[in-house]
Amino acid sequence: MEEIECIFCxxxxxxxxxxxxxxxxxxxxxxxxxxxxxxSLADVIDIYGHDDAHISAQTHIESDFFKSLYAKHNLNIITSYINKGSMLEIGAGAGYFLYEADKIGFDPYGIEFNHTQSKHIRENLNIPCIETPLDISIYDYKKFDIIYHCDVLSHFYDPIAEMKTMNEMLRDDGLLVFETGNFAEIEPYYLKYIDKFQYPDHLFFFSDKSINELLDSAGFEVVYIYKYSLMPQLKLKFALVKLLSFIKNDKKMDSNISSDSISTVDTKPSRDSSLIKKYLRYIYQYLTYFLRYRVGATVMKRGRPQTLIVVAKKKRQG
Ligand SMILES: [Zn+2]
Known part of the structure; x- marks a missing residue:
């Protein structure tokens, strides 16, 4: 364990x-x-290597539907600036973004520390993916047209150094695009909607000001920042969690009365019920996507938990 100060101030x-x-x-x-x-840095690397980071690798590979929707949304933003070229994703997860990028003609490359997911990207998606840390020497000192990461910034041990490396790996006319949460400017009232900050998976949370500091100190300037309020999505989740705990309590009371009948029902889920569950999950995931990026873009954002999509370019020399 080590004490640190604000990396900027x-x-x-x-x-x-x-x-x-x-x-x-x-x-x-x-x-x-x-x-x-x-x-320590060694402990942080250890978390990812051993697959006990907050959500397991297998879960990432399985939760496909909304991952594809999120990927397509962010790709739409990228293609409004640039629609071909090499693209490196840092923290590629199960590869949904790279897979969609590949489909529309980008030349995708990944970095993913988690072996299960990295192997999945290489072997099932046929996209190059390595498990080594970000460094200018990877992929034979290749320079990229686009460098992308999503919900990765909070995990970086040394965000300034990582962003400087990205700057060096980007072509002069390239774009850095990333999505990250802004939880630093939340008014206290909204904190109850965030059930976990996921320490120590997350080491930093940025504000508008600190994102600009970060980009500036790594040699980038902002092209545009897309902002989305997470409140509609979080409210849905909040309501569902309440509903589910209510149903569970209800079931518990029932099972006290006749535990036999309940356990028979629970241990033999019918084909129909698993199909219904599957569709309900689809609906929930679509709704989540819709609330996050469609509704979230239009409602009040100030003081609310937000997700930001930052588009940046290299500062001109001299
Ligand atoms: Zn500071």
Whole structure:
């Protein structure tokens, strides 16, 4: 464990939410949220290598429908700027984004630390994917037209260094595109909608100001930042969690009365019920997507939890 200060401004911070035995600090200057003290780099790498990061690799591979929807949404943004060329995704997960990019004619490459997912990308999707950390030497010092990552920024141990490396790996007219949550400017009222900050998987949460600091110090300038409120999506989830816990309690009361009949029903799910479950999951996933990017783009964002899609380019030299 090591104590750190705001990576941009130094030490003037206040306490933010604690979770999982880790405490968050919030910089008074740029609103960056960071965990301090935090685990060592070796421990962080260990988490990903051993597949016990918050969501397991197999789950990532299976939750296909909304991953494809999210991927297509973000690809639509990218194709409004550039519609061909080489594309590197950092933290490619189960490869949905690269797969969709490949389909519409980009030349995709991935980095994914998780062996199960990385192998899936290479062998089932036939897309190059390596399991080594970001470095200019990977893929034979190749320069990319697009570098992309989604929900990865919060995981970087040294975000400034990683972004500087991305800058070096990008062609002069290339684009850096990434999606990340903005939880740093949330008003206290909305905190109850976020059930987990996922410390220590997440080491940083950025604000508008700290994202700009980060881009600037790594040699980038903003082209555009797309903002989406997560409140519609979080409210749906919040309501469903309440509903499900209500149903569970209801079942428990029933099972106290006749435990035999319930256990018979539960252990032999019919074909119909699993089909219904499958469709319900599709509907839920579509609704989640619709609330996140369609509704989320139009409703109030200030002070709410947000997800941002940042499009940036290299600053001109001199
Ligand atoms: Zn700061």
């Amino acid at each position: 130094g030490n003037d911070s206040s306490e933010f939410i604690s979770e999982n035995g880790y405490s968050g600090k919030k910089c008074k200057e740029c609103q960056l949220i960071y965990i301090s003290p935090r685990p």
